[in-house]
Amino acid sequence: MEIEINNILVIGSNGQIGSVLTPALREIHGKSSVVASDIYKKQDNADGLFEILDATDFNVLENIVKKYAITQIYHLAAILSAKGEENPQLAWDVNVNSLMNVLEVSIKHNIKKVFYPSSIAVFGSNASLFNTPQNANLNPATIYGVSKVAGENLAQYYFLKYGLDVRSLRYPGIIGYQSLPGGGTTDYAVDIYHKAVSGDEFNCFLESDTRLPMIYMDDAIKATISLMEASPECIKVRTSYNLSGMSFSPEEIYLSIKKHYPNFKISYKPDFRQNIANSWPRSIDDSSAKNDWNWKPSYDLKNMTRVMISKLSKRYKSA
Numbered sequence: 001m002e003i004e005i006n007n008i009l010v011i012g013s014n015g016q017i018g019s020v021l022t023p024a025l026r027e028i029h030g031k032s033s034v035v036a037s038d039i040y041k042k043q044d045n046a047d048g049l050f051e052i053l054d055a056t057d058f059n060v061l062e063n064i065v066k067k068y069a070i071t072q073i074y075h076l077a078a079i080l081s082a083k084g085e086e087n088p089q090l091a092w093d094v095n096v097n098s099l100m101n102v103l104e105v106s107i108k109h110n111i112k113k114v115f116y117p118s119s120i121a122v123f124g125s126n127a128s129l130f131n132t133p134q135n136a137n138l139n140p141a142t143i144y145g146v147s148k149v150a151g152e153n154l155a156q157y158y159f160l161k162y163g164l165d166v167r168s169l170r171y172p173g174i175i176g177y178q179s180l181p182g183g184g185t186t187d188y189a190v191d192i193y194h195k196a197v198s199g200d201e202f203n204c205f206l207e208s209d210t211r212l213p214m215i216y217m218d219d220a221i222k223a224t225i226s227l228m229e230a231s232p233e234c235i236k237v238r239t240s241y242n243l244s245g246m247s248f249s250p251e252e253i254y255l256s257i258k259k260h261y262p263n264f265k266i267s268y269k270p271d272f273r274q275n276i277a278n279s280w281p282r283s284i285d286d287s288s289a290k291n292d293w294n295w296k297p298s299y300d301l302k303n304m305t306r307v308m309i310s311k312l313s314k315r316y317k318s319a
């Protein structure tokens with residue numbers, strides 16, 4: 001029997017998801033098979049193979065792919081929704097041109113699988129707000145969403161034209177204790193736990209009743225790995241799969257935290273991110289993911305709050 005050897009490149013490994021996904025991939029495939037990369041170096045990059053990579057530079061990307069005989073790429077590098085609105089040209093350049101580089105290098109060097117994260121930001125006013133279906137019309141209101149729609153279509157195009165096995169998830173807002181978010185509209189739902197655990201009041205940049213789809217980090221990592229390990233015949237959606245874990249508003253997450261910290265206080269001062277949030281779904285229909293590759297989330301708001309508080313309070317105590 002032929003043993004499959006995977007040499008994996010993670011691009012954007014220092015980010016909120018990459019800092020958790022990279023060690024998870026190293027657990028599965030072995031430390032020497034996973035190369036982390038990002039546009040900058042940080043201290044814990046010494047834990048394994050690491051390369052500085054600006055993914056908009058094709059030549060540097062190609063040299064890394066050749067150097068490590070890469071067979072799979074997880075392309076996480078992006079400019080998220082809030083930062084994207086501050087610099088739309090940068091968002092397009094990083095989000096779309098770096099993906100083109102990844103797709104082109106994959107064709108040239110026979111990469112077997114590519115993971116590309118999309119987002120609930122692909123939806124806009126033409127999609128139903130509740131239980132948004134897989135095949136909803138996509139008219140995003142942000143440059144981030146526009147770039148993700150382009151990315152999803154590029155993923156499908158490279159699959160149809162070249163047979164490149166690109167797989168994708170429309171992540172909702174991701175919440176985890178291990179890392180900090182990088183400039184999105186759902187970032188408040190991570191920050192609120194840090195404020196509660198460190199005894200501070202939380203000032204929220206969204207209105208109290210702005211409900212958004214969210215997912216706990218462990219579920220997001222589980223979904224990513226399950227999708228990438230599913231056999232190719234199961235993958236029926238080649239743009240990007242809707243994915244959901246839970247949905248809640250700032251008031252609902254606040255009340256779930258207040259059960260643990262009765263004196264915790266919140267105030268609301270909506271800013272430009274309110275308009276972004278208003279353009280996104282309130283909840284997502286992820287039945288295609290459930291049917292095609294058995295997706296099933298494990299965490300609801302109550303369980304997530306329990307774990308977030310337990311992990312963060314240990315960290316703050318030992319600091």
Ligand code: NAD
Binds near residue numbers: 054119182
């Ligand atoms: P993040 O902003 O925390 O991390 C992105 C990483 O990419 C950063 O470490 C950054 O330094 C790096 N990067 C930026 N420009 C780069 C470049 N030119 N070359 C190489 N690296 C570069 O983002 P994240 O939350 O980890 O998100 C990862 C992916 O998942 C993104 O594509 C994002 O759109 C998608 N996503 C995230 C969420 C979420 O809630 N975190 C939700 C939906 C989709």
Ligand code: AKB
Binds near residue numbers: 144
């Ligand atoms: C953001 O808020 O920009 C991200 C996302 C949902 O894509 N967390």
